Amino acid sequence: MSEATLKKPHHHGNLREALVLAGLQLLEEGGPEALTLRRCAALAGVSHAAPAHHFDGLPGLRKAIADEGFRRFRNYMVDAEVLGEQTDRGRLKSITRGYLNFARDNRALFLLIFGYDLTGSRDSHADAGHFAYDPLRRCCAPFVPKGVAPEVIEAQVWSLAHGFASLYLAGRFWSSASDGLFDAVMTLLDGVGAPAGVGMAGLGTAGLGKGGETA
Incomplete structure (x- = not known):
C-alpha cells in the first residue's frame, strides 16, 4: 500500500x-x-x-501506535486460542502459536511494542501492555502448582514463546520450516506446571509482595 x-x-x-x-x-x-x-x-x-x-512529539505517536499494537497482539492470541484444541494444554499452546503469528505478520510492530520499559509505569501504555498479557496469564493459570507464584509459570511460557519469536525474526534458525520447528519446541509446554520437571524448589515466593500477595 x-x-x-x-x-x-x-x-x-x-x-x-x-x-x-x-x-x-x-x-x-x-x-x-x-x-x-x-x-x-x-x-x-x-x-x-x-x-x-x-501527541507529545514522535515518542507520543510511537506510544499510541504501540497501544494499538498491543490490542492487535492480544487479538492474535485470543483468535488462536478460540480456533485451537479446547483443553487447558491446547489453549496454552494455541496462544503461543498466536504469539508467533503476530510476530511474523507484524515484524516492525512486534519490535516496537516490546521496545518500551513498562517497569513501574501506570499510564495508559502500561495498561495496554497488561491488557495484552491477560490471555497468557489466563491460560497459564491451570498449571500453577500450589505454593508457586503464578508469575513463575507465566515467565516460563512467555520466555519460551518470546524467545522463539525473537530468534525467528532475527533469522537465527537454520531451518526454514518454522512451523514444524515451533511445534517441536513447544512440546516443552507439556512439562509446564509439573513440579518434578520444572525445578520449583525455592521459587514458591517468587514475585510475591508483602504478606504473600502477588506484586
Whole structure:
C-alpha cells in the first residue's frame, strides 16, 4: 500500500485514529526509520503540524501506535486460542502459536511494542501492555502448582514463546520450516506446571509482595 492510497477524509473527530493508522502503515512498509511526524501527517492528509495537537512529539505517536499494537497482539492470541484444541494444554499452546503469528505478520510492530520499559509505569501504555498479557496469564493459570507464584509459570511460557519469536525474526534458525520447528519446541509446554520437571524448589515466593500477595 503506497502513501497515495490513504485518502484525506479524516477530519471528523477521527484524526488521532487516522494518524495512528498512518503510522502503522509507515511502520509496516518501511520499518521504524520510516515513521516520522511529517510523513505520518502527509499520509493522513493533514498539515504537518496536526500531530502536535494529538501527541507529545514522535515518542507520543510511537506510544499510541504501540497501544494499538498491543490490542492487535492480544487479538492474535485470543483468535488462536478460540480456533485451537479446547483443553487447558491446547489453549496454552494455541496462544503461543498466536504469539508467533503476530510476530511474523507484524515484524516492525512486534519490535516496537516490546521496545518500551513498562517497569513501574501506570499510564495508559502500561495498561495496554497488561491488557495484552491477560490471555497468557489466563491460560497459564491451570498449571500453577500450589505454593508457586503464578508469575513463575507465566515467565516460563512467555520466555519460551518470546524467545522463539525473537530468534525467528532475527533469522537465527537454520531451518526454514518454522512451523514444524515451533511445534517441536513447544512440546516443552507439556512439562509446564509439573513440579518434578520444572525445578520449583525455592521459587514458591517468587514475585510475591508483602504478606504473600502477588506484586
